[in-house]
Amino acid sequence: MTMVSRVPVPPPGLVRRKTRNRLVWVGCGAALALVVVPVVSILVGVAGRALAHFHFSVLTTYPVGNAGGLLNSIEGTGVVVVGVMILSGAVGVAGGVYLAEYTRTGRGGFLRGASEVLSGVPSIVLGLVGYLALVIDLHWGYSVYAGIIVLAILVLPYVTKTTEVALRNVPTAYREGGEALGMRSGYALRKLVLRPALPGIATGLIIALAISVGETAPLLYTAGYSSRGPTFGLHDSPIGYLTYNVWTDYNQPSNLAHQRADAAALLLIALVLLLIVVARVVVMTTQRHSPDRPQRMGKRPT
Amino acid sequence: MLAAQDEETAAHPARFSVVTDPSPSAPPSAAPGPTAAAGGKGRSAVGGGDGGDGPDRPSSPRRAGAWWRAERLMPRGLHAVAFVPLVALGLIVAVLAWKALPAIRYNGLGFFTHTRWSQGNLYAPLVTTHGVRHPPEASYGAVPLVVGTLVSSAIAVVLALPVAVGTALIVVEKLPPRLSAAVGFCMEVLAGVPSVIYGLWGFFTLGPFLSRLANAVWANHLPDVPVLRFFKGPTYGGQGLFTVGVVLAIMILPIIAATTRDLLRQVPRANVEGAVALGMTESEALGTVTLPWVRSGVIGATMLGLGRALGETIAVAMVSGSLVGAEPRSLYSSFGTIAATIVNQLDSALDDVSGLATATLAELALVLLVITLVANVGARLLVRQVATTVLPVGRGI
Numbered sequence: 001m002t003m004v005s006r007v008p009v010p011p012p013g014l015v016r017r018k019t020r021n022r023l024v025w026v027g028c029g030a031a032l033a034l035v036v037v038p039v040v041s042i043l044v045g046v047a048g049r050a051l052a053h054f055h056f057s058v059l060t061t062y063p064v065g066n067a068g069g070l071l072n073s074i075e076g077t078g079v080v081v082v083g084v085m086i087l088s089g090a091v092g093v094a095g096g097v098y099l100a101e102y103t104r105t106g107r108g109g110f111l112r113g114a115s116e117v118l119s120g121v122p123s124i125v126l127g128l129v130g131y132l133a134l135v136i137d138l139h140w141g142y143s144v145y146a147g148i149i150v151l152a153i154l155v156l157p158y159v160t161k162t163t164e165v166a167l168r169n170v171p172t173a174y175r176e177g178g179e180a181l182g183m184r185s186g187y188a189l190r191k192l193v194l195r196p197a198l199p200g201i202a203t204g205l206i207i208a209l210a211i212s213v214g215e216t217a218p219l220l221y222t223a224g225y226s227s228r229g230p231t232f233g234l235h236d237s238p239i240g241y242l243t244y245n246v247w248t249d250y251n252q253p254s255n256l257a258h259q260r261a262d263a264a265a266l267l268l269i270a271l272v273l274l275l276i277v278v279a280r281v282v283v284m285t286t287q288r289h290s291p292d293r294p295q296r297m298g299k300r301p302t
Numbered sequence: 303m304l305a306a307q308d309e310e311t312a313a314h315p316a317r318f319s320v321v322t323d324p325s326p327s328a329p330p331s332a333a334p335g336p337t338a339a340a341g342g343k344g345r346s347a348v349g350g351g352d353g354g355d356g357p358d359r360p361s362s363p364r365r366a367g368a369w370w371r372a373e374r375l376m377p378r379g380l381h382a383v384a385f386v387p388l389v390a391l392g393l394i395v396a397v398l399a400w401k402a403l404p405a406i407r408y409n410g411l412g413f414f415t416h417t418r419w420s421q422g423n424l425y426a427p428l429v430t431t432h433g434v435r436h437p438p439e440a441s442y443g444a445v446p447l448v449v450g451t452l453v454s455s456a457i458a459v460v461l462a463l464p465v466a467v468g469t470a471l472i473v474v475e476k477l478p479p480r481l482s483a484a485v486g487f488c489m490e491v492l493a494g495v496p497s498v499i500y501g502l503w504g505f506f507t508l509g510p511f512l513s514r515l516a517n518a519v520w521a522n523h524l525p526d527v528p529v530l531r532f533f534k535g536p537t538y539g540g541q542g543l544f545t546v547g548v549v550l551a552i553m554i555l556p557i558i559a560a561t562t563r564d565l566l567r568q569v570p571r572a573n574v575e576g577a578v579a580l581g582m583t584e585s586e587a588l589g590t591v592t593l594p595w596v597r598s599g600v601i602g603a604t605m606l607g608l609g610r611a612l613g614e615t616i617a618v619a620m621v622s623g624s625l626v627g628a629e630p631r632s633l634y635s636s637f638g639t640i641a642a643t644i645v646n647q648l649d650s651a652l653d654d655v656s657g658l659a660t661a662t663l664a665e666l667a668l669v670l671l672v673i674t675l676v677a678n679v680g681a682r683l684l685v686r687q688v689a690t691t692v693l694p695v696g697r698g699i
Contacts, residue, residue, distance in 0.1 A: 017583050024585035025476065031468025032485065035559065038508075038552050039488045042495060045507045091386050098380035113682075114388035120678030121394060122613025124641045125667045131648070132664065133397045153390045160387065186373030214496025217615040217641070221648055246498045247616060250505065265499050272494040276487070 043269065050266035053259040063227045066254040070264055072227055072240035077213060079230045080223065080241055083148035084212040088155045089205055095156075096163025096201075101189060112164075119157035126150050127218035135222060141236035142224025150218045155208035162207065166200025167193065199282050206282070210275045214268060216243040242268050398668045405661035408434040409442050413665065416443035419627040421650070421659050428656050436658040444666060446629045450543075450637040451673070453630065454618065455611035457547030458554055463604055465551070466558035471588065474566040489556040497553070501620030504549040509540025509621055512548060516634065535632035541623040542634045549617050554607030561603035565596040602684030609677035613670065615641040640670040 061069035130150035178188030224238030231237040242264045249261035422440030524530045577587035623636025630637040651659035
């Protein structure tokens with residue numbers, strides 16, 4: 001008797017199916033490459049073009065025609081960002097607190113829906129409305145405040161949403177504990193509930209910050225542009241901002257203007273990268289200090 | 303910032319319902335003393351825990367009184383503030399409609415049926431038609447702009463969807479955590495780059511590259527038959543429909559990819575393992591179990607991205623070639639979208655002393671608002687069940 005060695009015969013079509021499987025994953029890998037390549041290209045392209053001619057004087061001088069630096073825009077961006085943070089921070093956080101702590105489904109859902117719809121309004125529409133209503137009808141002229149108000153409305157939904165989500169992720173036990181200790185609800189809200197939600201709220205504000213740094217369309221016809229430093233009158237106080245320099249100077253028939261556009265783009269990219277890193281750090285500290293991550297909370301029997 | 307944020311947003315229905323119920327039945331026995339009158343006679347503050355306001359409060363009575371008063375009023379103040387988005391939305395629509403009224407009356411239905419776009423003779427005396435003063439021969443037809451907006455966004459979605467889903471699949475199923483985090487960082491960068499920088503990049507880098515690519519590979523070699531003719535023709539140095547489509551696709555990639563990734567992580571492992579145990583290959587399991595599971599959420603995210611693409615202004619204005627008055631003839635021709643036209647023409651609209659040009663731009667904005675809201679509301683209805691954070695793509699982070 002001899003042992004018959006049996007070679008397993010693959011079922012029909014297996015080779016074809018395995019090839020297909022491999023092709024699918026190759027396709028996914030190609031898709032991944034299509035995500036990564038533009039990122040690298042944008043970062044390297046912008047940095048390369050800007051660094052070839054970068055002088056630090058760009059940060060410290062006002063523009064003179066096509067020459068000169070970006071100091072007006074740096075100051076202006078700072079002013080606009082601070083204004084937007086104050087306005088949208090106050091309104092957005094308060095709105096988020098209300099939606100998270102004081103609403104049941106009915107009206108809360110309605111207000112939440114309005115906020116979501118607002119976040120879908122294109123930025124140019126907001127800019128046009130700001131122009132028509134504030135700049136023209138109220139005779140403000142191009143004004144810092146028009147720009148700040150329009151941008152604040154633009155970022156408001158994001159601040160509200162992140163605040164609400166952050167508060168909802170605070171365990172109910174915190175509120176119950178506060179009540180059990182006899183705290184008034186407002187006191188408990190400030191001292192117990194708001195504190196663990198702070199990193200989440202901060203993330204929302206960072207998003208708002210990044211948006212207001214990077215937006216162009218809502219500002220073009222509300223804040224106008226000024227090649228001098230910021231002024232703070234309500235009427236006719238146009239202000240410079242970095243995105244304007246990219247938007248206008250890239251197309252000017254002047255090498256100096258091109259270099260200024262590139263420098264502004266580099267500053268914008270650097271700011272955005274910085275904000276992404278800051279937000280990551282904020283999120284990481286949250287996760288380290290909160291033993292009750294919401295996802296695990298959800299699965300725990302209660 | 304997006305990654306961790308997304309993960310934390312899984313809905314927690316009714317987790318805090320205990321506290322949120324405004325309790326009209328707050329114990330009246332524990333009267334809060336002399337400060338009680340301050341809050342008025344309306345609803346009590348929320349929570350029902352207010353009854354514990356006894357004399358043994360640690361802070362001084364005067365200060366406690368001030369806080370007590372503030373806290374009684376707080377829910378109302380918050381309530382008022384929470385209406386700000388609604389009021390803003392109402393004001394936006396009202397201002398646009400009011401401002402667009404002359405244009406709506408003058409342009410009529412022709413706004414949606416013809417293609418001529420002209421401010422008319424600005425040096426001639428104004429004439430009056432339908433009760434609207436306007437320069438003679440003013441004519442506004444928005445068809446090319448509506449078509450340009452829809453077609454460029456459609457191209458963006460068609461290009462972005464498979465790439466985003468493929469990326470999400472490989473990130474969730476194959477990549478080690480460290481690499482996934484790196485890809486997540488890439489998506490955050492894509493979501494965070496300001497649109498004006500996408501415009502700059504599209505103008506100097508991507509446009510010329512795509513132009514050379516199309517020229518070399520297919521634009522000159524396709525047969526001249528009805529459908530393929532669209533993909534044929536001179537590529538104009540890369541300012542046109544194709545480049546805009548690709549730029550918009552890259553801008554909406556992160557919104558689709560991040561949502562898909564988060565959805566894929568929620569697919570129950572057992573179902574996938576069951577499919578594999580039945581002898582399916584991984585890709586067959588994807589097709590039969592995983593993708594159907596996430597389908598509606600992915601469609602919702604795609605519509606959200608579509609809404610962004612429809613409303614994108616600055617990047618489109620920088621790479622579209624900004625044409626009004628004619629529809630795009632080929633994939634590479636210049637064209638205009640509604641948003642880009644508004645931003646390009648608002649300056650010159652001031653030359654029209656009758657205000658009709660500005661009013662027409664307001665009407666355009668109204669049309670754009672309606673289009674984007676349809677896409678957005680549809681998306682919300684679909685994504686509601688997954689409730690991920692909204693990624694504000696193309697608006698900074």
